[in-house]
Amino acid sequence: MTPWNRVPGMSERAALRDQAADWVVALHQADGRERAELERRCQAWQDQDERHRTLFRQMQTLWNSLDADPPRRARPGLWVLWLLIGLIAWQLPWTLWRGDAHTGAGERLVIDLDDGSRLTLDAGSAVRLDLNADLRRVHLLRGRVFARVAKDPNRPFQIVTRHGLAEALGTEYSVRLVDGATRVAVKESSVRVTPAGHPSAARVLRAGQGATLTRRTVSPPAPLPPGGFEWRRGRLVFNDAPLSRVLDELGRHRPGLLLASPSLPEGLHFTGVLPADDSDRALAVLADALPVRVHRLTAYAVWVGGR
Known part of the structure; x- marks a missing residue:
């Protein structure tokens, strides 16, 4: 296994992302003396650049969130990790x-x-x-x-x-x-x-x-609408805002994915103040105020659907 292989023509950003994912998979498949050596090399790779460390932690979090349920479930394969990477790649901090x-x-x-x-x-x-x-x-x-x-x-x-x-x-x-x-x-x-x-x-x-x-x-x-600068104090103010915009805004303040079901009732609007620093509480407020239900697929993937 060579975690730092780079495909010809691949951008540096894409290569670093793939290297981080390769390290995660390799470490979970290794055991004994091989794992100790891989951990040493992986740590050295992370120490080379803060970007390496950040991406490795992101990929490790994704893997752990998949593998956190009952032990009888088969360990997710590499293809599952790539699928999740595709879903969240737009959130990763390339810019x-x-x-x-x-x-x-x-x-x-x-x-x-x-x-x-x-x-x-x-x-x-x-x-x-x-x-x-x-x-x-x-x-x-x-x-x-x-x-x-x-x-x-x-x-x-x-x-x-x-x-x-x-x-x-x-x-x-x-x-x-x-x-x-x-x-x-x-x-x-x-x-x-x-x-x-x-x-x-x-x-x-x-x-x-x-x-x-x-x-x-x-x-x-x-x-300007009222409360437009309250985000600096950790408060998100909405005045008759479409639910889609509310969820988009909350998604910026929550690690992972916040997904809206296509089956959500049309015309849902929200007026109120939500805590930017506590997205779980914000989602609970929305569930109380609107006919929606919050489904937590993993700690880093939340699905909002209709009741």
Whole structure:
């Protein structure tokens, strides 16, 4: 068994994922002296790079969740592990590896910058920082970031996504990548939002306003719904939100898979506040408020269906 084999033409990210899965399978199949040697080599592989360690733990968690039920059940084969990898590959943090700071599912991170500004990263987010004597630029690679900007008239502060940029005019605001666009929400002061492909379409948003940015357009400013910044305190606020959107949001704050049954009743909406830091309690609230039932397939796979 050679856990570090790489298929020709495979990307580095895919190769690392496969190496981690190979190590998990090899360790579960080994015994005695062979296992001790494999453990030593696997640990050395993990020590080479934090990405190795993170992926190994993810693959090990998947395997253990499959094998945690009655002992009479046959040990899952390698094909089962690959099936699960295919189901959750979109959740793995390939994009996060490019960032200077990132968060996983259910995590938030506060970053104090040298200029006195403060960033708050939402769950499943990543940023790359470009701070110099002329410009303060935060590249949002994934998820959402909230910025409380320290004044510095000689150095503009910008949050940049693939769709364009949101430049602070002395302010507090959030920027989020979602649904093929960028959403900007202003808490205090104002923000200039500029599409990457059409700079003349820039708009200025005021406190309490939000807009959606694409590479060519900025939507007209619109009032923000109540509670839009409460995620920083671990609270998810919904006002007559479709259940699908509620589950999507909860899924960002829960490790593993949160799946919605196609048979869920149509037209279900939810109004209320859910705890971002306790997804099990949040699901229990939904089950009490709506005609849905929560099925836990494993510790890392939850299915929400109708009653």
